[in-house]
Amino acid sequence: MEKEVVVSGIRPTGFLHLGNYFGAMRNYVRMQNDEKFNCYFFVANWHSLTTHPDTRELQSSVHRVIAENIACGLDPDKVALYIQSDVPEIAELYLYLNMLAYKGELEKTPTFKDKVRLQPDNVNAGLLTYPVLMAADILIHRAVKVPVGKDQEQHLEIARNYADRFNHRYGEVLPAPYAFNYGGELVKIMSLDGNGKMSKSENQMNTLYLADDADLIRKKIMKAKTDQGPAEPNSVKPDYIENLFTLMRLVSTEDTVAKFEADFNASSAGNVVIRYGDMKKQLAEDMAAFMKPISEKAADIQNNKELLNRIIRQGADKARASASATLKLIRSAIGMDYS
Numbered sequence: 112m113e114k115e116v117v118v119s120g121i122r123p124t125g126f127l128h129l130g131n132y133f134g135a136m137r138n139y140v141r142m143q144n145d146e147k148f149n150c151y152f153f154v155a156n157w158h159s160l161t162t163h164p165d166t167r168e169l170q171s172s173v174h175r176v177i178a179e180n181i182a183c184g185l186d187p188d189k190v191a192l193y194i195q196s197d198v199p200e201i202a203e204l205y206l207y208l209n210m211l212a213y214k215g216e217l218e219k220t221p222t223f224k225d226k227v228r229l230q231p232d233n234v235n236a237g238l239l240t241y242p243v244l245m246a247a248d249i250l251i252h253r254a255v256k257v258p259v260g261k262d263q264e265q266h267l268e269i270a271r272n273y274a275d276r277f278n279h280r281y282g283e284v285l286p287a288p289y290a291f292n293y294g295g296e297l298v299k300i301m302s303l304d305g306n307g308k309m310s311k312s313e314n315q316m317n318t319l320y321l322a323d324d325a326d327l328i329r330k331k332i333m334k335a336k337t338d339q340g341p342a343e344p345n346s347v348k349p350d351y352i353e354n355l356f357t358l359m360r361l362v363s364t365e366d367t368v369a370k371f372e373a374d375f376n377a378s379s380a381g382n383v384v385i386r387y388g389d390m391k392k393q394l395a396e397d398m399a400a401f402m403k404p405i406s407e408k409a410a411d412i413q414n415n416k417e418l419l420n421r422i423i424r425q426g427a428d429k430a431r432a433s434a435s436a437t438l439k440l441i442r443s444a445i446g447m448d449y450s
């Protein structure tokens with residue numbers, strides 16, 4: 112049976128955090144080990160230029176993201192793990208797709224409108240055509256499954272439109288890609304102060320990053336928001352308390368979780384059994400133990416330039432083999448093959 116092609120991109124801005132790990136990363140690793148799939152995962156460094164970042168840091172961010180992804184379990188022998196700018200075929204497909212992309216549609220994309228609000232002085236054409244480049248990332252491998260969060264649904268709809276338009280105009284070449292997640296159980300991890308989600312770049316003292324050392328993890332967890340305890344036995348947990356339990360379920364033993372659950376349920380005003388200070392101490396130790404091998408492995412890879420280069424080249428070779436095969440079909444469908 113032919114394998115289904117999977118593509119996903121990771122932005123190289125900011126540090127990978129626990130939300131990324133238990134959300135996206137675990138899905139990637141599961142897909143990589145699933146016989147049904149042929150996976151392409153890449154660092155979206157062209158996309159990051161749309162916001163004009165300080166490019167002096169970009170190279171080390173890209174290296175770090177590659178290293179962190181491997182430390183989280185991606186195996187460069189099983190998947191193609193590559194850097195977007197190493198695959199010039201994507202840029203050529205982006206050019207063709209731009210002819211099928213309408214300005215009015217792109218202007219209506221919610222992510223574009225958000226960016227216009229955030230950076231009114233830098234509304235460049237790359238920002239407007241962000242979804243065209245993303246469609247090229249996906250369609251260049253003729254992918255059908257794209258593991259992404261809810262916030263990317265709109266971009267996938269756009270990619271499907273372009274595939275459809277291409278096929279109508281030039282002939283059937285591109286399959287329609289869809290967002291994909293195993294079942295519904297994506298874990299949501301909130302910021303430690305209870306305000307929104309953990310973030311790659313904002314709110315750093317309330318986000319646990321894979322690169323944090325044990326002391327910093329302890330410091331952040333001990334500062335996490337709690338309260339005086341529930342007013343009645345078996346109360347519904349406020350979301351910031353639920354978040355601590357969510358984190359504990361991810362890294363602590365079942366017995367530990369059960370003990371604090373029981374303490375919480377037995378607590379009421381005037382009879383507070385649960386000690387959040389103890390709970391956070393336990394969580395901090397278990398979290399530090401969980402993160403240690405991951406951050407050590409990521410640091411080892413980052414410090415081993417030879418290994419890193421080998422991995423990057425291996426990924427680029429795999430990605431280009433697939434991309435050039437698609438581009439050949441595309442050129443021939445359009446009639447751009449002259450020799």
Ligand code: TRP
Pocket residue numbers: 118119120121122155158244245248249257258259263266
């Ligand atoms: N837009 C995605 C994000 O913000 C990153 C991305 C770029 C991507 N190209 C992609 C995701 C292709 C999936 C497929 O997270």
